Amino acid sequence: MTTPKTPVAEAVTDAGTNRAAADFAAAYPVRPVPAPGPVDTAPIATTPAALEELDQLWRSVVHETRTRGNDIHLPISLAFAERLCRAYPDADAELVRVATLLHDTGWAHVDESRIISEGFAGDWRKAAIRYEHEKQGCDVARRVLPDLGYAPEFIERVCAIIDGHDTRPVAHSMEDALMRDADRLWRFDQAGIALASTWFKMDPATYTDRLAAEIVPELITQAAHDMAAADLNRSTALLKTAVIR
Ligand SMILES: [Fe+2]
Ligand SMILES: [Fe+2]
DSSP: OOOOOOOHHHHOOOOOHHHHHHHHHOOSSSBBBBOOSSSOOOGGGGGGOOTTTTHHHHHHHHHTTTTTTHHHHHHHHHHHHHHHHHHHSSSOOHHHHHHHTTTTGGGGGOOTTTHHHHHSSSGGGGHHHHHHHHHHHHHHHHHHHGTTTHHHHHHHHHHHHHHTTTOOOSSSSSSHHHHHHHHHGGGGGGHHHHHHHTTOOOOHHHHHHHHHIGGGGGGGGGHHHHHHHHHHHHHHHHHHTTTTT
């Protein structure tokens, strides 16, 4: 298991990180970032992720999908990622898709007993196990992608997105931003609420309140804001959270 970096150590040692964040902020000064392409706010089940193209990659990480609900979280996040790529057609869609599919596979290679005890409690974003799952996710990417024909340069771009997806506060590129938004959007769907509310030991009303108060402001793109708002309206009505609280 890798030794986790601390946030302070990362800030001090990685000047390139700050430069990439500044470049991205300068390139997209309007936030949320307006969408040049179509924004689909229909229920995500109506547009599942594209069939077959990534099936070999899915097969190579089946073991990793069996931890922490990844077999629910990752496919739904990928479907949102594909939607976001249609809204932001200038982004490298293949990079976004592969990074999203793999981003949480590292959870399968950390101490499972610590996922809930540390990963979702207290100041969970800064928990050491969060850094560990990012590093382990990069290891998974470097293990499975070469055999599927992905170029070394592409694999390192995937890893640059996976590394820091939870613990780095800012995005470094549009592809990074779209992966981050996809990783949050799945929680607004009813399946995401059903699963993720149990991780945080919250009832659905408390959890959807938290989505509105804490997760919506973190969304980077306007398309993600539109999708989140539509899903939150649907999910809270369906689950009667105004009444069952
Ligand atoms: Fe993660
Ligand atoms: Fe995730």
